[in-house]
Amino acid sequence: MTDRPAQTRLNRRNFLRLTAAAGVVAVGGYALAEFAPWLDYAGQADAIWQPDAGTATMPANLTTLVHYATLAANGHNAQPWRFALGADSIEIRPDSARRLPVVDPQDRELWISLGCALENLLLAARARGYAADITYPDAADVIRVHLTADAPQGSPLFDAIPRRQNTRTAYDGQPVKTADLDRVLATPLEPGVTLRPITAAGDMAQVQEYVRQGNLQQYGDRAFLEELIGWLRFNQREALAFYDGLYSRCSGNPEAPRWLGQMFVASGKPEQQADADAAKLSGSAGALVIAAGADTRSAWVRTGQVYERLALQMTALGIKSAFVNQPIEVAALRGQFGSALGLAAAQPQLLLRFGYAPDLPRSLRRPVAQVLV
Numbered sequence: 067m068t069d070r071p072a073q074t075r076l077n078r079r080n081f082l083r084l085t086a087a088a089g090v091v092a093v094g095g096y097a098l099a100e101f102a103p104w105l106d107y108a109g110q111a112d113a114i115w116q117p118d119a120g121t122a123t124m125p126a127n128l129t130t131l132v133h134y135a136t137l138a139a140n141g142h143n144a145q146p147w148r149f150a151l152g153a154d155s156i157e158i159r160p161d162s163a164r165r166l167p168v169v170d171p172q173d174r175e176l177w178i179s180l181g182c183a184l185e186n187l188l189l190a191a192r193a194r195g196y197a198a199d200i201t202y203p204d205a206a207d208v209i210r211v212h213l214t215a216d217a218p219q220g221s222p223l224f225d226a227i228p229r230r231q232n233t234r235t236a237y238d239g240q241p242v243k244t245a246d247l248d249r250v251l252a253t254p255l256e257p258g259v260t261l262r263p264i265t266a267a268g269d270m271a272q273v274q275e276y277v278r279q280g281n282l283q284q285y286g287d288r289a290f291l292e293e294l295i296g297w298l299r300f301n302q303r304e305a306l307a308f309y310d311g312l313y314s315r316c317s318g319n320p321e322a323p324r325w326l327g328q329m330f331v332a333s334g335k336p337e338q339q340a341d342a343d344a345a346k347l348s349g350s351a352g353a354l355v356i357a358a359g360a361d362t363r364s365a366w367v368r369t370g371q372v373y374e375r376l377a378l379q380m381t382a383l384g385i386k387s388a389f390v391n392q393p394i395e396v397a398a399l400r401g402q403f404g405s406a407l408g409l410a411a412a413q414p415q416l417l418l419r420f421g422y423a424p425d426l427p428r429s430l431r432r433p434v435a436q437v438l439v
């Protein structure tokens with residue numbers, strides 16, 4: 067009789083302990099399932115960005131060239147490309163399933179992305195012993211590269227391909243050495259494409275204000291946020307399920323389960339994004355605007371080539387860069403932004419900031435087999 071209440075207390079305590087243990091197991095299991103720590107993101111990224119060994123025969127070389135092409139910068143890392151191999155040619159075709167209709171309704175950035183891929187492909191072709199003849203997409207919706215055997219010509223830009231990245235973190239506020247900036251600005255351009263460097267404090271403040279306006283418009287637009295969220299990969303499990311998109315750690319952000327990351331992005335105040343980018347511009351050594359004389363597919367492809375060349379030249383010199391395209395992506399700001407920069411008839415196409423910062427984790431790419439037609 068006397069020990070019954072004690073037994074009941076014990077049982078209740080045991081029950082509470084059991085419930086707590088079950089809770090810990092459930093939370094632990096959920097965390098394991100969400101973050102899958104056994105997945106090796108860094109190992110996968112290393113394998114993707116590994117330089118390819120040279121090979122002797124044409125068909126093997128063509129897939130090597132495509133691999134280098136896929137390492138190019140591209141909007142939202144949507145990888146909007148398909149490659150068709152011929153006996154001695156490669157076609158780069160747009161992948162319409164990977165368009166970004168909200169941020170890029172004209173496919174302007176899609177064709178710029180194909181231009182970035184083209185530039186990597188051409189550098190790799192030269193390094194592997196091919197001369198290339200390019201047909202730009204004026205008449206057809208495709209870029210054609212015809213290859214003939216030539217003496218191999220490596221280059222510092224080709225060597226920099228596996229190290230280039232968009233480094234979206236804050237930079238250290240140091241100016242870029244004049245000799246290095248001069249080398250960047252001496253990068254060969256393409257016909258019709260111009261480059262406008264911005265380093266003076268007053269000009270940087272003006273750029274900062276346009277980026278602020280662009281951020282307020284984009285991050286206040288639900289359709290923009292929904293499209294962006296669709297391409298965000300909030301943790302390595304998601305990143306490794308798709309091998310595309312924007313993985314949190316590549317932007318300097320922590321891992322999160324999708325529901326939490328999505329909630330965070332969707333409920334963020336546009337002003338927060340505007341302030342964050344303003345601070346990043348303040349800590350950058352300068353900015354570059356790439357403009358083109360026309361808004362045609364060929365002009366966009368050539369813009370992409372020039373961007374990729376500049377980014378590789380900066381990589382070779384240890385300079386980091388990241389895009390702040392907001393005032394060009396928001397149609398209502400683009401014309402004003404161009405006039406404010408004194409670009410006259412040229413259309414601003416890309417805006418990037420540059421400076422010094424440590425590396426971020428590498429972004430992923432789909433394997434070559436998945437992008438061949």
Ligand SMILES: Cc1cc2nc3c(=O)[nH]c(=O)nc-3n(C[C@H](O)[C@H](O)[C@H](O)COP(=O)(O)O)c2cc1C
Pocket residue numbers: 137138139140141142143175176178179182230231232233234311312388389390391392429
């Ligand atoms: C045309 C174009 C537009 C881009 N726009 C932005 C942008 O507005 N903001 C940004 O952070 N990155 C932008 N990027 C960078 C891509 O997100 C980046 O290239 C992609 O995620 C792959 O990462 P990686 O360049 O580090 O390899 C853009 C890239 C291209 C080619």
